[in-house]
Amino acid sequence: MNSFLGKVSKVSFLFGWLLWAILLCPETKAQEKRAVQNAGWLQQLPTNFKAFTEAQNPDKVYLHTDRAFYVAGDTIWYKAYLMDAYSWKPGGAEEVINVSILNAAQKEIVKQKVLARAGYAVAQLILPDSLPSGNYTLVAYTNWMRNAGGKSFFRKAITILNTYGSPDEAGGLKAQVPENNPVDLQFFPEGGGLVSGVTSIVGFSAKNAAGFGVPVEGKIMDGTGKVVTAFKAYHAGIGNFVFKPEAHKTYYAVINGLGSDSKRFDLPVPQEKGLVLHIDNASDNVTVRVTGTPDKANAKQVLLIQSRGAVYFSDEVLLNSNAEAELKMLKTGFPDGIAHAALFNAEGVAEAERLFFINNRQQLNLKLTTNKQTYGRRELVTVNLEATDNTGKPVRSEFSIAVTDMGQNASLSSNPNLPAYLLLSSELKAFVEDAGYYFKNSSTATSMALDNLLLTQRWHRFTWAQINGAETYKPVFKRENGLHLKGEALNKEGQPLQKAVIYLLDLKSGKTDLVSTNEEGLFLVTLSEKASEPQYLYQVWQQGIFQKQAQLKFLSDSDALSEISQGFFAATTDTLVSTRLLLQTRIAKQFASADKKPETVVSDHAAWMNIPADRNYQLSKYNNFHDVEEAVREIIPSVKIRNYNGDTETRIFNVAAKKYFPYQPLYFIDGKPTYNNDLVLRMSADQVQEINVYLSSNSLKQFGFLGNQGVIAIRTKKGNFNLPESENQNIVSINGVVQALEFNIPKLAPRSTVLPDFRPVLYWNPRVTTDANGRAVFTFPTSDAATRFRIEAQGISADGLPGAGTAEFSTMPAQ
Template sequence: MNAFYIKLQKRFGKSSLILAFLFVPMIAWGQTEPGQFVQNQFQAYQPKVLQEKLFVHTDKEFYLAGETIWFKIYSLEGSTHKPLEVSKVVYLELVDRQQKPILQAKVLMEEAMGKGSLQIPESVTSDTYQLRAYTHWMKNFEPEFFFQKKVSIVNTLVQENVPAVTQKKAVQVQFFPEGGSLVRDLQNTVAFKAVGADGKGIAFSGAIINQHKDTVARFQPLKFGIGKFTFKPLPNTSYNAVIRPYSGKPIVIELPEIEEAGYSMQLSKAGEGVLQIAVHTTVVSGAIPQSVYLFAHTRQQTKMAVRGEVKNGKVVFTVNENKLGEGITHFTVFNEARHPVCERLYFKKPVEGTLQLLQELPKTQFATREKVNIALVAQNHLNKPEQANLSLAVLLADSMQLHGLNQADMLSYVWLASDLKGEIESAGYYLKNTGPEVDTALDNLMLTHGWRRFNWRNVLQNQTLAFRYLPETEGPSVTVQLTHKKSNIPASGIVTFLTLPDTTFQFAGGVSGKDGAVRFDLNPFYGQVEAVVRSISKGDTVYNALIQNPFSEEFSSSSLPNLVFSTGWKEPLLQYSLHTQVQQHFRSQYEVPMASAINSGKVFFGKPDKQYILADYTKFPTLEDVFREYVPEVIVRRREKNAHLYMMDHRRQTYFLNEPLVLFDGVPMFENNKLVTYNPDQVKKLDLITKRYYLGSFAFDGIMNITTYKGNLSEYQLDPTVFIFDYEGLNRQREFYSPVYETLSQKQSALPDFRHLLHWEPDLTTNTDGHGQASFYTSDLQGTYIIVTQGVTRNGTVGVSTTTFEVVNPAQ
């Protein structure tokens, strides 16, 4: 592998981030021209791949301990941004800087959307946390591709946990040669990025000096510590960069390794809508003119594949920008050996892919406890109405909340942050603003952040990807690990069943693989349940069973900045804390309680062929007596003192030769001697399936399910081979509620209303005319409030809108 390829791996990621459901053989090398070969490989690869991209809209980014995080999750297809209905479960976590989860939730996705809430513990430490979201399928790939955002939490009730201003750490500076390599005797464009201890860009002046202390180039950042400069490294010369922060001591940094021979790449504007890509090389191929190939794709869709002849060490490609797609275009230069030798990103601001959201208020100033009506209008770039799925938050716009709004909103995340490696400071700046400076800053961003959706090795070398985690297309999947009890090695080929006992229990079966794992795909279920696992032993062999952690135990390399308090936060934070404590004290007066744990799954075998309600019949001392006296569909046979049960095949009016699947509150039972002596007073009903029943790869000669009154294996002594685990299901829904002040008595109520979050609505939609509406009441707190609306259409256009209004005392 050449040195450039190694650099590309470091910059753009080592693993493929193409998500392939099916992988088909690709076009052979043969005698295909290199440029055509690359195009063929890419086009053969792309139709068989899928990407999931998540975005989480939270009500805010700054919280106090004990508050609730309200959220809406959007699932989008990676290249089109259309809502993607593949994974039905999203895993959501709040993680501390030691990568330990503080909160975890499994969220049901319906029509590519999910919603819920997380209750922040009152014991949590004041700090910056990471909220991350991913699907089961996304766990096949690096955690850098999970959705991630920073959340600040302050515990005002624990004095020692409130951090002081953190000491400054050394400035971190990185250099990024355009195209990937710094080559001697070639004019090189070099981008740079310098950040401080808080992860934000710093202001500084810099210079490139040689070993003789001569300055050969000067530079300084344009925006967020990012900028670029050009210089030509000479033979037999070494270089260093000197960084002089506006506050602090100078720093001397080595430049990236300078190649003695290679390729450089420079992209520039050559007029309105025209780009020029100049490729320089010091690599020669004898007397034969050398060819290079420029390949471009936007969001995995091929846009151009052209060949250029190198003359005098240079070739220039002209690109019509109108032929590029919106968003990030990936330009790659290949040599005749079909190796990528240069690579860079270019961003075309989205127009057609942007949803215009208008928030219309009847006025800009409202009284306390007054009703606010918001009229929403969703339009495309041609000002035509759009149906959109939206989420809306209304919150007090104090300095603490505004501090968190610098993170990527849905528009900048979908178009920028989700496809780039590394942290992006104030991502919204690049799409909300226009002008030459913004365009230059945006191009600098492209030079300093690598592409992260795939690498070329998987495309060109036809590597087959092995996927450990399959999408959860119906509901949560539960994976059980089986091991031999004595040796603790994986137990393969073991028939295993899992049951979630309930009045409408869930039941699934499977066979363990080579790694001893059995996956059970279930229907949605909520809250904490008991999961009962039972395997069929081979002879006298005994197995251990353990449910695998469904949450990812891998974390991204990104670090969390320290939580540093602004001097302007002291008074707002004190008021915020007092208001929150009052609200929590009176919470029960207006908050709707969380729904109880439920199992939404139906009994897997549906309506039984025959059902017996035991209370309708004469009581007998044992179940065997019940079977013999009034359940003709089941017969009991005894051989060598062992009881055997057989089910009638009603289609043939004869009994099956094999025993049926016997379930006790949904749990499979194989100890017939114990079962037939069970006291029927505890049994509510018998459900019988009197035909052969197929469940996945299993075939059962009838099914008998015994249901107790409690539905939870009441008073039944379980066999030691049965394992019971407490297991957390899907996130239970809590309804957001706020007071209503329609009448005079309600407005004059003495119950205090110190809400900072006035409204949260995760299921807001616009109709075919592009119109939608929301309403809420203001609280007793005066000040400036901000309305944040985000969402997406069925066509994948994404929009964000913010509006402010004032709340004042009506008596003033």
């Protein structure tokens, strides 16, 4: 083994992310050769890779939702899992996760932010009741994940039904596929290309216009029209065939059943010289076979195999006089997931590459058992959850549980569970149809289908120039360990206010903050982790001048969603399920509202309402005044009112400076802030109970920065004054971190005493924790529906073992 290979074999944390990035950045062979003319390139490669990979440190996000089929106005209950992309261990530091819903045109229609702690976040998303029926995409990502592009974002297909139309309209969720639906047939030779005179396995994928597999079969023919071999799709339009291409010949495929004038699909043109990389992992070993053209006899190659960010094999491969070589290695030496083999020549050019799958069953086993198989309506169900690792040892961890009515929830098979997502979907750029199929069992047929899938996912060429040319990786997007919102301060003409000072007052908590703008008028606000939808009153000052008409505009990062692949498709549902939902949804909502727990209401009475005033004036002690202006002029000597250039101005006497403040004070009416002099001064005095004036340093410091010009607080007799909508010009609302609500589980009650119950989700609990014996018990009542129900549990252990389990039970019809 040479020095380069010795160094490579010692690297324990390399190559993962960057090899994937390389797959997505093809360049010409000439460019590759120019990039490796540096004699020290191979020796420097491991160091460059290690530095790059450690700096990249990618994340993965997964959302477990209560279901995938909703009605407009429903609530999506979900748990977010934030994990290291390589080890799959849940994250430690707090980090913000962005959650969005995109419509079929990839337009963002709903967005929220959740704060993950120790790798978990629990929240809910309320769907607008105005959403039209259709297929949507649920997307989740961190700001750090934007460095890897939209391909790394979590995506889940959901269907939303609007039940306010007729059954025919609401149930019309049909696949939008042209009547003359074309088939796209693509070929993927194993190793990267066909080589003349070398037998090759060729993967193929047949999809319709909607992106779903088509079960095709047909013939491979040479340029003379002679049939060479036949092919037939195995699963989801994917399969393979074996043949040996001849030199100076071309090949094409025709699909049976399309007639003699059917479209021809060309195969790649065979190369005159080259190598074929074949991998067989059907047994306990991984067998690697390299076969080349005669010019490759006795040639030396370098074989690298990496998985999940680490190199697990690196060694020379010496071809014999027949240009052949074979190596074997144990599967147990690799982690579960997709492994990536690359074969390089002495110049460092990648001549062949192949993806294959390792499944050592390194997962959690989740066993769900109910105390009965069949229940009556509104009967209590008891479920036992048992979690063990792949060796049978109990696992103490936290799991998310959903129990759904199978009759009301269409099965969107394109959505993988947590293990399938980590092992497969999140590792591939292309959309994976029915990802859960590849993990339903360990049969030979399922393993063959998975190998065929990976055979069709690798067809881009490598380039190593980026690695050699980049000394360090410099991420553009930083981690958000708290909620930081970028905004822009504008003057009344819409121009940026540069180097301005912004005072913010949280109208719910009473807390104040101060931020400043840069040369572009941009600023950054850090929100409290408990600020779900904060409202701020703001003042903008520039060079000591109060900018009364300044506006704050918060900027969106929705441009990140433009990177989402257009090739991601939601499944469709049938009219039967849609009609059933149409008839049952309103009843279910009535039941939920009748039994709903009272929500916690945040009081509008902020802390400053209880601050003792420097001057207090009870208007009941005085003769009747016409309005507040008259009252102020007559009984409050520390407040001066004057008319200046047609405007009414109010100033409070500054006790500390022994002169009036230069700008108008901040007003509060029943705790609601405003800067509108006319609104306050024209209020009828009959409405007002008291006027409080704050003018000393001790009292004004309670209001933070916004008390810098004094404060006048008015309390009305009714205490519920509402500012007109037009008075909210200095108030800005922000979408903060979503706070988790509790899923409502109705109390067990006789059917005759409450409304009918046809809830689509009987139970949602994102925090079911197993004990030291790996066990947990939970209960819930059934509904009035006579149908089958599905229990689904998902989760991950502290050391990165994912798991999922399901169980079903039935309810009997009414007697």
